[in-house]
Amino acid sequence: MNDILPPKRPLSRMEPQQPVVPQPVVPIEKPLAPAPAPAPKKKRHAMRWILVGAIAAIILAAAGFGLWYELSLRPVNTQDTSRTKVTVSEGMTPSAIGKLLADNKLIRSQYVFDIYTRITNTRSKLQAGSYRLSPSESMQGIVNDLVAGKIDEFSLTFLPGATVQEDEDALVKSGYDRASVDAAFSKPYDHPLFVTKPASADLEGYIYGETYKFSGDASVEQILTTAFDEYYRVIKENNLVDGFKKQGLSLYQGITLASIVQREVPNADDQRQVAQIFLSRLKMGMPLGSDVTYHYAAKKLGVEPSPSLESPYNTRIHAGLPPGPIATPGLSALKAVAHPASGDYLYFLSGDDDKTYYARTEQEHQANIDTHCKVKCLGP
Numbered sequence: 001m002n003d004i005l006p007p008k009r010p011l012s013r014m015e016p017q018q019p020v021v022p023q024p025v026v027p028i029e030k031p032l033a034p035a036p037a038p039a040p041k042k043k044r045h046a047m048r049w050i051l052v053g054a055i056a057a058i059i060l061a062a063a064g065f066g067l068w069y070e071l072s073l074r075p076v077n078t079q080d081t082s083r084t085k086v087t088v089s090e091g092m093t094p095s096a097i098g099k100l101l102a103d104n105k106l107i108r109s110q111y112v113f114d115i116y117t118r119i120t121n122t123r124s125k126l127q128a129g130s131y132r133l134s135p136s137e138s139m140q141g142i143v144n145d146l147v148a149g150k151i152d153e154f155s156l157t158f159l160p161g162a163t164v165q166e167d168e169d170a171l172v173k174s175g176y177d178r179a180s181v182d183a184a185f186s187k188p189y190d191h192p193l194f195v196t197k198p199a200s201a202d203l204e205g206y207i208y209g210e211t212y213k214f215s216g217d218a219s220v221e222q223i224l225t226t227a228f229d230e231y232y233r234v235i236k237e238n239n240l241v242d243g244f245k246k247q248g249l250s251l252y253q254g255i256t257l258a259s260i261v262q263r264e265v266p267n268a269d270d271q272r273q274v275a276q277i278f279l280s281r282l283k284m285g286m287p288l289g290s291d292v293t294y295h296y297a298a299k300k301l302g303v304e305p306s307p308s309l310e311s312p313y314n315t316r317i318h319a320g321l322p323p324g325p326i327a328t329p330g331l332s333a334l335k336a337v338a339h340p341a342s343g344d345y346l347y348f349l350s351g352d353d354d355k356t357y358y359a360r361t362e363q364e365h366q367a368n369i370d371t372h373c374k375v376k377c378l379g380p
Contacts, residue, residue, distance in 0.1 A: 072109040080135045094126060101113060154175075157170065204259075243338025257337050268332040273358060277358075280345070294306065297311035346361075347361075351373050
């Protein structure tokens with residue numbers, strides 16, 4: 001007999017269905033990328049040293065710049081107190097001013113001048129004008145002068161007893177260039193001071209020794225004219241023309257003899273006595289016998305001084321006055337020639353003790369040499 005299965009019973013619509021429970025989704029993990037391999041130890045050390053080196057280089061460069069900048073602000077030469085005349089023109093740029101100063105060796109660097117005037121906010125404050133600046137000044141000092149427009153006045157001293165060459169050097173030291181000084185000394189001047197001066201004679205003996213004040217833009221010609229004016233005033237005030245005339249001398253001859261007296265002795269009383277000796281010798285036709293004249297001649301010729309040096313200036317071998325002054329005499333020497341001391345001395349010498357000894361005869365003079373001039377009189 002066949003087993004007959006009972007038929008499946010259909011589900012009733014009223015019979016509840018079993019809810020379908022969703023299964024959780026498990027994410028599929030992707031495999032992680034492998035970690036980078038650590039850099040080799042040597043490479044890390046190299047990078048570190050490169051960084052340290054770069055930082056050190058930057059520090060050294062900054063320190064080097066700071067040192068260079070600080071040094072560039074210092075004076076070019078603290079020992080050189082001479083002055084150079086520079087003219088800052090209207091409209092000149094700060095960079096051009098810096099170049100002008102550097103070209104004249106008044107500052108160490110035009111580039112530092114540019115930096116400094118930017119840092120100090122002085123670029124727009126630099127004033128035009130003529131300045132007399134010194135390499136002994138710092139850059140700060142020079143900039144301060146340019147900002148202040150410090151061009152008012154300066155002092156210039158010509159010394160009694162100085163030669164033309166020494167007077168020219170004084171002008172150059174005060175800031176004037178040699179070419180303009182030489183040109184000014186070579187010019188002819190129409191001045192009553194020169195009424196008896198030969199036209200061929202130079203200005204030796206005519207730059208009166210005094211301290212003068214001038215404006216910063218004064219020319220060499222203006223300076224010389226001021227010295228001439230002062231000289232002529234002194235001559236008139238002291239009636240020197242008449243005094244020279246009484247001694248048989250013109251103004252030019254009086255100045256010439258006074259220049260020799262000035263170089264021989266500095267003391268006013270000695271100058272009057274020495275003037276008496278020279279005037280007495282002139283009247284007698286004796287050579288003046290002045291050592292300072294052949295020293296002047298030797299310097300003029302650029303040779304060693306010698307009592308036998310052949311030169312019209314050498315009064316050891318030529319009688320009368322030299323061709324012209326050998327220096328500019330001071331007032332005391334000028335007055336000594338115009339009003340000499342009394343006496344009949346014909347010889348004098350400066351002893352080793354710097355005192356002046358006088359004699360009437362050659363024998364007395366030799367005795368003074370033997371007693372008082374054992375060192376000085378050994379020279380040429």
